[in-house]
Amino acid sequence: MIIAINICSMSFDKDKLLICGSRPSSFKNLRRVVSAKIISIKGKGDLKMKNVKVILWGLGAMGGGIGKMLTKKTGVDIVGAIDIGDKIGKSLYDVVPGIERGDREDVIVGTPEDVIKEGAADIVVVCTNSFTKDVFDKLVFVMERGINAITSAEEMAYPQAQEPELAKKLDECAKKNGVSVLGTGINPGLIMDLLVVLWTGACESVDHIVSRRVNSLSPFGPAVMEEQGIGMEVAEFEKRKAEGTMAGHVGFAESVGMIAEALGWNLTDFKQDMEPIVTDVDRKSPYGFAAKGQVAGVAMKGWGYVDGEMKIEMDHPQQIEPEQVGIHTGDYVEIKGNPPVNMANTPEIEGGIGTMAMIMNCIPHVINARPGLRTMLDIPVPRAIMGDMRNMIEEDCKLVK
Numbered sequence: 001m002i003i004a005i006n007i008c009s010m011s012f013d014k015d016k017l018l019i020c021g022s023r024p025s026s027f028k029n030l031r032r033v034v035s036a037k038i039i040s041i042k043g044k045g046d047l048k049m050k051n052v053k054v055i056l057w058g059l060g061a062m063g064g065g066i067g068k069m070l071t072k073k074t075g076v077d078i079v080g081a082i083d084i085g086d087k088i089g090k091s092l093y094d095v096v097p098g099i100e101r102g103d104r105e106d107v108i109v110g111t112p113e114d115v116i117k118e119g120a121a122d123i124v125v126v127c128t129n130s131f132t133k134d135v136f137d138k139l140v141f142v143m144e145r146g147i148n149a150i151t152s153a154e155e156m157a158y159p160q161a162q163e164p165e166l167a168k169k170l171d172e173c174a175k176k177n178g179v180s181v182l183g184t185g186i187n188p189g190l191i192m193d194l195l196v197v198l199w200t201g202a203c204e205s206v207d208h209i210v211s212r213r214v215n216s217l218s219p220f221g222p223a224v225m226e227e228q229g230i231g232m233e234v235a236e237f238e239k240r241k242a243e244g245t246m247a248g249h250v251g252f253a254e255s256v257g258m259i260a261e262a263l264g265w266n267l268t269d270f271k272q273d274m275e276p277i278v279t280d281v282d283r284k285s286p287y288g289f290a291a292k293g294q295v296a297g298v299a300m301k302g303w304g305y306v307d308g309e310m311k312i313e314m315d316h317p318q319q320i321e322p323e324q325v326g327i328h329t330g331d332y333v334e335i336k337g338n339p340p341v342n343m344a345n346t347p348e349i350e351g352g353i354g355t356m357a358m359i360m361n362c363i364p365h366v367i368n369a370r371p372g373l374r375t376m377l378d379i380p381v382p383r384a385i386m387g388d389m390r391n392m393i394e395e396d397c398k399l400v401k
Contacts, residue, residue, distance in 0.1 A: 049075075049390045049393065050390075051075050051076055051077045051389075051390065052075060052076040052077070052122050052123070052363065052364070052367070052389050052390060052393065053076075053077055053079045053120075053121040053122050053123075054070060054076060054077065054078050054079065054121060054122065054123055054124075054125060054363065055078075055079060055080035055081065055082065055115055055116060055120065055121045055123075055124040055125070055147075056078060056080070056081045056082065056092075056124075056125050056127070057081075057082040057112070057116075057124055057125065057126045057127070057128060057138065057142075058082070058083065058125075058126060058127035058128040059081060059082075059083045059087060059092070059095055059096055059109065060127065060128075060221045060222070060223070061219070061220060061221030061222075061286075061287065061352065062127040062152050062220075062221065062352075062355060062356060062359075063125065063127035063128075063152075064095075064096035064097070064099065065352065065353075065356040066125055066127065066356045066359055066360055067081070067092065067096050067099055068096065068098055068099045068100075069356055069357065069360050070360060071099060071100055071101075071102070071104070073360070073385060073389055074387070074388045074389065075388035075389040075390035075391070076363070076389045076390075077104070078092065078104075078107055079107065079120065079121050080107060080110070080115040080116070080120060080121060081095075081107050081108075081109045081110070081115070082109065082110060082111065082112055082115050082116070083095070083109050087109045088109050088110060088111065089108065089109065089110075090108070090109050091106050091107065091108060091109070092106075092107040092108070092109055093106070093107070095109055112138070112141055116141065116142055116145055116147065117145060118145045118146045118147075119146070120145070120147065121147055122147070122148060122367055123147065123148040123149065123150060123363055123366060123367060124142045124147055124148070124149050124150075125150055125151070125359060125363075126138050126139065126142070126149055126150070126151040126152070126153070127151070127152045127359075128153075129153050129223070130153055130154045130155065130223065130224075130227060130247070130250045131153065131154075131155050131250070132153060132155040132156055132159045132162070132163040132166050132167070133163060133166060134153070135151055135153040135156060136166050136169075136170070139151065139156075139170060139173075139181055140169075140170070140173050142181075143170075143173050143174050143177045143179050143181060144173065144177060145177075146177050146178065146179060147179060148179045148180050148181065148366050148367055149179070149180075149181045149182075149366075150181070150182050150183075150184065150359055150362060150363060150366050151181075151182070151183045152183070152184075152185050152355060152359060153183050154183070154185065154188055154250035154251040154254065155183070155250060155251070155254060156181075156182075156183020157183045157184055157185065157188035157189050157193070157251060157254045157255070157258065157375065157376070158183075158188065158193075158253075158254035158255070158257045158258045158261075158375050159183065159254075159373070160257060161253040161254045161256070161257035161270075162253050162254070167373060170373045171372050171373035174371050174372045174373055175371045175372050177371075178371050179371055180366050180367075180369040180370065180371055180372060180373075180374050181366075181372075181373055181374065182362060182365075182366045182369070182373075182374045182375070182376075182379065183375075184358050184359060184362055184376055184382075185354075185355040185358055185359065186349060186351050186354035186355045186358055187213060187215075187251060187255075187316075187351065187354075187355075188251035188254045188255045188258070189355075189358055189376055190349075190354070190358055190376070190382070191211075191213055191331050191349060191354075192211040192213055192251070192255045192314060192316070193211070193254070193255035193258045193259055193376070194258070194376045194377075195331075195333060195343075196209060196211050196255075196259055196333050196335075197258070197259060197262040197263070197377070198381070199333055199335055199341045199343060200262075200263060200335060200337070200341075202339070202341065203335060203337040203338060203339065203341065204337070204338045204339075205337050205338045206263060206335055206336070206337040207311075207336045207337055208311055208312075208313075208335070208336040208337075209259065209311065209312045209313065209333075209334070209335055209336075210313045210315065210332075210333070210334040210335075211255070211259075211312070211313070211314055211315070211332075211333055211334075212314075212315040212316070212331070212332040212333075212334075213315075213316050213318070213330075213331050213332070213348065214316075214317055214318075214322070214327065214328070214329050214330050214331075214348065215316075215318045215322075215329050215331075215348045215351050216318070216319070216320065216321065216322050216323070216329055216348070216350075216351065217230070217285065217288070217297060217318050217319055217320045217351070218285035218286065218288075218320045218321055218352075219285075219286070219350060219351055219352025219353070220287065220351065220352060221287050222287050222288075224287075225285075225287050225288035225320075227247035227248070227250060228247070228248065228249075228295075228297060228298050228318070229246060229248075229276065229295045229298060230285075230288035230289070230290055230295060230296065230297070230320055231288060231289050231290045231291070231294055231295065232276075232294060232295040233293075233294060233295070234276055234278055234293075234294070234295060237276045237295050238276075241274060246274065248274040248298040248300050249274075249298060249300040249316050249318060252270075252272050252300065252302035252314045252316070253270050253272070253302070255302075255314065256270055256302060256304035256312050256314065257270075257304075258375060258376065258377060259304070259312055260304060260306065260312070261377065262377055265306040265311065266306055266307050267304055267305070267306060268305050268306065268307055268308055269304075269305035269308070270302070270303070270304050270305070271302065271303045271305075272300065272301065272302035272303070272314070273300075273301050273302075274298050274299065274300045274301075275298070275299045276295045276297075276298060276299075277295065277296050277297035277298060277299055277317060277319045278293065278294070278295060278296065279291075279292060279293070279294060279295075279296035279319075279325065280292055280293075280325070281324065281325065283296050283319075283320050283321040283324055283325075284320075284321070285320040285321055288320050290320060296319045296320055296321070297317065297318050297319020297320060297322075298317075298318060298319075299316075299317040300314070300315075300316045300317070300318075301313075301314060301315055301316070302314035302316075328346060328347065329346065329347040329348035330344060330345060330346035330347060330348055331343075331344075331345040331346075331348050331349060332344050332345075357384070358382060360385070361382045361383060361384060361385055362379065362382055363389070364385070364389060364392035364393055365379040365380055365382070365392075366379070367393055367397055368392075368393065368394045368397050
């Protein structure tokens with residue numbers, strides 16, 4: 001049973017009514033919403049929320065993997081999918097290997113213009129690029145249609161660090177359209193920033209931070225392989241490094257900026273450097289290959305300076321198939337403070353699954369968040385969703401019909 005009502009001409013008890021749209025929190029978005037629909041009725045006065053509706057933009061290793069995770073969860077539906085090339089016009093369940101359709105309605109892969117329309121979904125998951133400038137137009141396209149966005153783009157974890165003007169525009173666009181946008185993943189987004197911030201919560205004072213992650217790049221897709229120079233000759237790596245076109249790990253500036261903001265530190269400078277990890281054996285991952293003598297990864301280091309003093313250190317060697325050459329992965333946090341903190345987790349939290357899970361598990365928090373550009377400092381601590389995703393949506397937050 002569906003009942004249409006005009007919310008501009010009547011009053012109601014918001015504790016008993018759940019309306020659908022993009023976000024009713026504090027009803028800030030009423031300028032865009034002229035009507036609402038009671039979703040369904042289970043007995044007298046008892047309302048049941050419709051499933052959270054998600055669109056996937058980008059069906060590579062990350063986007064496709066998130067899609068597979070979502071199909072295993074309760075209270076959420078994939079209602080649209082976007083990609084390029086010969087994937088357009090095909091079923092999502094044929095395009096993404098291993099994803100099970102079950103009794104779900106088919107989802108045909110389309111273009112952004114075909115799929116993303118006002119009211120089409122509660123959130124769009126954008127997994128296409130690593131850099132804010134490359135994903136900016138996509139996020140604006142989503143938000144201008146009144147839909148929340150979450151992205152795996154590493155720079156979007158804290159875009160204020162390197163793209164302050166674009167960050168400001170994204171924030172303005174989100175607020176104008178009453179939606180929220182967040183960038184997150186395993187790193188940046190959790191291991192080398194949010195986890196560090198969490199541990200400082202047990203400290204009276206903090207003098208120095210070292211965040212170290214030794215990890216495998218093997219689960220990541222072609223875009224990451226290119227950014228890390230996998231399979232590149234050393235001379236080409238050094239040439240691109242000198243030109244400033246060798247990306248390496250994307251996220252140090254973002255992690256350092258996030259930590260500094262969280263602690264109230266005045267970040268006055270940031271520096272980073274990288275060196276190639278050259279393999280002495282052939283290595284092959286699902287999306288990359290490095291022959292003996294070629295680049296198999298990048299050893300990155302970064303430093304954050306607070307009022308001229310180096311306070312934050314980042315250490316991040318990452319490569320494909322590290323176990324093949326006896327490298328043990330792990331995540332480490334060292335805090336010099338009162339009291340000191342030393343955290344070690346071995347082996348590493350797997351980057352591929354971790355990034356997919358972080359994005360999926362943050363979906364309800366983005367829907368619930370105040371409109372604007374958000375970082376992991378702004379939303380609740382992420383946690384695994386083992387129950388119905390709808391139960392994590394705040395009662396006064398709207399879902400589309």
